[in-house]
Amino acid sequence: DVKVTQSSRYLVKRTGEKVFLECVQDMDHENMFWYRQDPGLGLRLIYFSYDVKMKEKGDIPEGYSVSREKKERFSLILESASTNQTSMYLCASSLDPGLVDETQYFGPGTRLLVL
Amino acid sequence: GQQVMQIPQYQHVQEGEDFTTYCNSSTTLSNIQWYKQRPGGHPVFLIQLVKSGEVKKQKRLTFQFGEAKKNSSLHITATQTTDVGTYFCAGLLDSNYQLIWGAGTKLIIKP
Numbered sequence: 001d002v003k004v005t006q007s008s009r010y011l012v013k014r015t016g017e018k019v020f021l022e023c024v025q026d027m028d029h030e031n032m033f034w035y036r037q038d039p040g041l042g043l044r045l046i047y048f049s050y051d052v053k054m055k056e057k058g059d060i061p062e063g064y065s066v067s068r069e070k071k072e073r074f075s076l077i078l079e080s081a082s083t084n085q086t087s088m089y090l091c092a093s094s095l096d097p098g099l100v101d102e103t104q105y106f107g108p109g110t111r112l113l114v115l
Numbered sequence: 116g117q118q119v120m121q122i123p124q125y126q127h128v129q130e131g132e133d134f135t136t137y138c139n140s141s142t143t144l145s146n147i148q149w150y151k152q153r154p155g156g157h158p159v160f161l162i163q164l165v166k167s168g169e170v171k172k173q174k175r176l177t178f179q180f181g182e183a184k185k186n187s188s189l190h191i192t193a194t195q196t197t198d199v200g201t202y203f204c205a206g207l208l209d210s211n212y213q214l215i216w217g218a219g220t221k222l223i224i225k226p
Binding site for chain 2: 035040041042043044045090092102103104105106107108109
């Protein structure tokens with residue numbers, strides 16, 4: 001089974017802090033994604049990566065950056081956390097770009113509270 | 116930009132009633148996927164539809180993909196308390212293989 005893990009289930013940070021969210025997948029997937037999920041808004045894509053050292057902006061990249069130094073690890077960085085970044089953050093991975101099957105496998109999520 | 120509209124946002128049903136959620140895309144999709152997220156959990160893949168007009172069943176769940184590959188529906192017959200959660204559709208765009216998510220439909224079972 002595909003396993004996607006995230007470094008923390010719950011995180012509390014202060015405004016202005018730099019925040020790192022880590023995601024690791026163990027199935028040699030090419031694609032990795034970061035979403036945030038807020039009530040009534042569904043899943044919104046922040047950034048995604050199709051390969052090591054490669055990143056693409058999603059729908060809401062402002063205030064975030066990402067890093068993919070190794071294939072299995074995709075990090076989301078909040079350079080200076082703000083209260084409107086309080087949310088549930090979900091990481092996902094999928095097998096290969098360009099395939100018709102792009103089933104995404106999700107991690108358990110990190111619930112971030114910015115005070 | 117490209118969107119997948121999903122309705123309704125919420126649906127309250129009595130246990131035993133049916134439930135349906137609909138997704139509509141402004142552009143043609145290569146496939147459409149359905150996910151379920153239980154309260155407090157993360158999205159879990161349910162099924163993928165690829166062919167025009169495709170219908171797939173999983174026990175009480177029926178999934179349809181429209182002839183034009185722009186819309187899809189999920190129908191649950193005789194809901195049970197275990198069906199509670201939010202159901203998301205996600206469409207893979209024909210043009211760039213980007214997965215576009217619907218906003219989800221939250222199924223609430225009335226006591």
